[in-house]
Amino acid sequence: MKLYIKYMVSLRCKMMVEEELKKLGVRYGVVDLGMVETPEDLTPAQRQQLKENLLRSGLELLDDTKSILIEKIKNVITELIHYSDELPKVNYSDYISEKLDYDYTYLSNIFSEVKGITIQQFIIIHKIERVKELLLYNDLNLTEIAYKMHYSSVAHLSNQFKKITGLSPTFYKQLKEKRKSNLENM
Known part of the structure; x- marks a missing residue:
């Protein structure tokens, strides 16, 4: 599954995203250009927790296609x-x-x-x-x-x-x- 996260293209932001995923125990592959690939879907609880954690770091999990x-x-x-x-x-x-x-x-x-x-x-x-x-x-x-x-x-x-x-x-x-x-x- 692909997750889309709004963040500046920088090593610091990439590392922040990776850190939040690790805290939640979410396995992931590529973290690049505002996109994270995960081998399996996140549970609604994981998705909500990730969204809240990213928001505290100034990042945003995007939900709508536009x-x-x-x-x-x-x-x-x-x-x-x-x-x-x-x-x-x-x-x-x-x-x-x-x-x-x-x-x-x-x-x-x-x-x-x-x-x-x-x-x-x-x-x-x-x-x-x-x-x-x-x-x-x-x-x-x-x-x-x-x-x-x-x-x-x-x-x-x-x-x-x-x-x-x-x-x-x-x-x-x-x-x-x-x-x-x-x-x-x-």
Whole structure:
């Protein structure tokens, strides 16, 4: 049986989920991308206890199919943008559709209905978050970042960055460096 748990794609969250399963004596196989595979169904009591324990840890056991699908979409995008060195050679819609084995229009409609933004807007927000990380913690220049993140040009990246953050990438980096310098001088 597969259980779907809403959590950030991180080692810490994965370990928290595994710990809760062990406490309940639930055997499990894979814990990955918000999904846990168990060889047998949980009893209603185990399911309820797991739900309560996860909630105390800030995690959520998902029950309805729409929520599960939304989390799968978000996890695919998050893993792709934040944890993969190589963005897909195909466009995002084809990649997501292939990865989840659903028609993209169906996925897009459900995502927009539940989240209030499009999948494309969600992707852009996450790409800009990744660009922020690269600006602050990496030795890449803006041209290299634009190439790495598959922007058509530095201008396109800069325009999208400014639209989302209100700042140019260069100003954002200078602002963070100035704050860091001020903290070090205290």
